[in-house]
Amino acid sequence: MPPPIIEVRDLRKVYGGRAVVDGVTFAVEQGEIFGVLGPNGAGKTTTVECVEGLRVPDVGAVRVAGLDPVADHAQVTRVLGAQLQESELQPKLTVREALELYAAFYTRPADWRPLAERLGLTDKLNTRFAKLSGGQKQRLFIALALIGSPRVVVLDELTTGLDPRARRDTWQLIEEVRDSGVTVLLVTHFMEEAQRLCDRIAVIDRGRVAALDTPAGLIGRSAGSTVISFTPSVPLTPADLAALPRLSSATEKDGRLTLNGTDATVDALLTLLARHRITAHQLRVTEATLDDAFLDLTTTSTPTPTPTEDHPTARSEGHPGGHAPTGGHPPTDSHDPTDAPAPTRPGHHGAPA
């Protein structure tokens, strides 16, 4: 196996006395799409900026193709292409001029014409940057990240602010980039994006790697990796639910019950329903999504109500109780609840896979 193209060891970066990145370690293998996933303010961008050589680590080591991004900055920029979060181009620079300009920065640039064609920018070549749509801007940034024929590209929050169609188009482009042999380091806070694209994911929370695994591996770790939802003909009693094995959470909304557990939970539930002659209308059994695993692995900004033995159904909002036994969570967190994946969860549970 070839050596990892990116290695990050014990990376630590402190701002104003607060460790934004606090001992992050991971390695990106050649040819994979490696995700860095985490809530806002978790230290994802700071981590990849150390990889890009835009920031100097306080502690720890970063290597890109064996090079130090700070000391060997010029060489690293020839190996690594970057799309930065919230960076722009000169507003009146046209797409063609931007491509020509950035091509001139490299000794062996890719031909920008086929690149522009691949990214669907051919009919926008004479359009100024300021006139491009969000998706077009991001496609241009992908082109600029690839124009130096890099071995690895870092894409930071690439699809933030794009509409669903543009986002899906961009995902396809990222897969094409990987298929062309370029390793991708993808920073995101979208679960769906990480689950769909990444070969492996480092979940970063509060400056630390909370977990590092394949998307399936992360989901499997989640206490409630199987989601069962149905509308019982007769309400189940709390005691019935409490007796179910491996149940990690149970929520009820408008008579519809959603249980997170394992296969053992499903078996026991079916037996229970048969015994009480309860019909389960619209029964769905689905695998949990990365959302569930993510919420298990990261801390939330609101205190989680602790499930009680007697009333597991009392909890109406779905935080899987997987880590409830670890005790109360500090209510303070930098992470913005509006970007938390919670609002998308009910949809995952209800829909058949």
Add this chain to the structure above:
Amino acid sequence: MTTPAASADATSPPATGPTTPASAPGPHSAPARTPGAARAVLKAEVRLFRREPGSLFWVLAFPTVLLVVLGSVPSFREAQDDLGGIRLVDAYVPVTVLLSMIMAGVQAMPPVITGYRERGILRRMSATPVRPTAVLGAQMGLHGAAALGSALLSLAVGRAVFDVPLPRQIFGYAVALVLAVASALALGALVSALSRTSKAATAVGSAVFFPMMFSAGVWLPVQAMPDTLAQVVEALPFGAAAEALNQAASGDWPGPAHLGVLVLWTAVLTTAAARWFRWE
């Protein structure tokens, strides 16, 4: 928070001299440097500059337009005893020459550079083999060149339309011009360094703009100022530049004191700009 690679370079943009854009790239990119990169950056920035009608007007046209307007006033074309026998229009040629530099260096350039930082354009460039100093160098070179072009236009129109004699000590005049441009760009660099946003840069630029215009003699040529005021103004970069240009125009080598004031201001402003400039 500075870009590490860039912070090491932080002294180089102004230190390499505002008038030498091609030499701007810092030490980090030394190995296998792309020869065309700095040229490509300059080419792009020149194109972008040409798409800014406001800057084009104020830098290239306005100083000469002002000269033509003032020269059209009959009394400006009469010899004045308190100016040593020259006409006001003669005294205003160096003033409009300096005005073009102040427009370019202090008004036009700082919002561009600050905007580039604000929009992350300098940062994006830090992630390529080219140092963002190349953009700063290109900006300074191009605004410097535009100021000099505008200055030559003023001289030519003054000569052709109002019979203002061309400078007699050409070489001394050129030295004074280059030093004046350098101090204008250094002042602009400091404004860019101290302003967080391009709006702030415009505001700070305007605040600096009026004293600089005054010292250059836009309202009252330095020769016509009372002695005490003239002494104060001559300690300022554009007051010194005005005197140096006048001396060279009348055939003398510019006084070392005036050139010294310009060099000193350029050095101090450049050092301050390099000290406080941030890449993000």
